Amino acid sequence: MVDLNFSFVLGYTNVLLAGLLTSIQFVSVAIVLGLSLGFVLSLMRSFGGTILGMIATVFVEVFRGTPVLVLLFWFFFCLPVFFGTDLGGFASAVLALSLYFAAITSETFRSSLKSIEPAQLDACVALGLGAGTRIFRVILPQAVLRAIPNLSSNVVSLFKESALVSAVGLADLMYVGQNIANKEARPIEILTVVALIYFACAFPLTRIAAVIEKKLLKVIKV
């Protein structure tokens, strides 16, 4: 059995926190960009007609069907070749994560749009509401509310996938952890601590999602 010594990890508290902060930066930017794009994509698929719907479908299938690691490598190595300039690691990683997040959240939005009973549409017609009012005033508010629990679990997935940016050399929590593990030759302690930090961030998020889901279900049922 190996002797474990977790005390040296304390010396790296600041470095690990800086790594965590970087991870959180990636995730927050990707959430803002991905959520907006995902929302637009879901509208395109649900109300956009054939051509817009097709474009959105292809986009979603491509970005959901490719591993995030491949997306990251692609954006990191290929975009500079296309554009002739170096976008920088941060921008290409954020782009890859945002597009991945857009693809998964658009599915969440779409299924919540679908969950609204057709009877409500009939009611809109009966009340003489126009298409715009029908979509923006009746369907969307409900769809967004119903999407919240799944969106928060999407955020957890995004947070976990953000560990991959370490593979293209960006100094997030995972990268910092692996570096310290190599330097100290004590992978067990440091990798366990890094895993616990990820857990400590992601687990409360899943609990919050569960609470929201229970409360929300009550509100919607009433």
Added chain:
Amino acid sequence: MNYDFSWIIVERALPKLFDGLLVSLQLTVWANVIGLTAGFLLALCAISRFRVVRWLAVAYIEVFRCTPALIQIVWFYFCVPMIFGVWWSGFLMGVLALGMNLTAFNAEAYRAAIQTVPSSHLDASVALGLGPVVSTLLVVLPQALIIAIPVLMTNAIGIFQQSALVALISVEDLVYQGRILAGETYRPIEILSTVAVFYLAISIPMSQLVGFFESRVARMLGR
């Protein structure tokens, strides 16, 4: 943005990429063998009457669901040999890490499916004088399994994509081969795009299949 896409590079890379794909598929299949069986046992533990068993199972599920798959794989690769004094290949470590990850996700799928079986079926089993083992194995399970199929398949696709991570512990899977070739040829666009197409060619038909099973299950539940 006018780039001359070189097909010859893609053509030369294909044999290596197919080798890589084979490794990725093997990883996926073995991880699923672990995930489908152990996940089921874990789901039974998670709904067990014994509090300690339940807690342990739930703790396992939460830990594997709430940490990145990458750290699980890296942790296995570096820490398992040190703790247990064994020297296994990266492939085996990858299979273990992916399999244990999938176990947690599948356990949730099985658990949710078991809960959709109406309690009246259990009452009926009691009324018919069936024992707990018979009613679990022959009444609850077959229904739960069918309901779980779409989620289990979605998880299987997910683990196929997560299997890309083993490239980072030097297992020669599709992504690993792609990265090496992209570096050797200085043609990342051709190679990495082909790698992406390989993944899509497997993931998209699979997810269509999931859609088909989903509608079948929905129809079954509606009845």
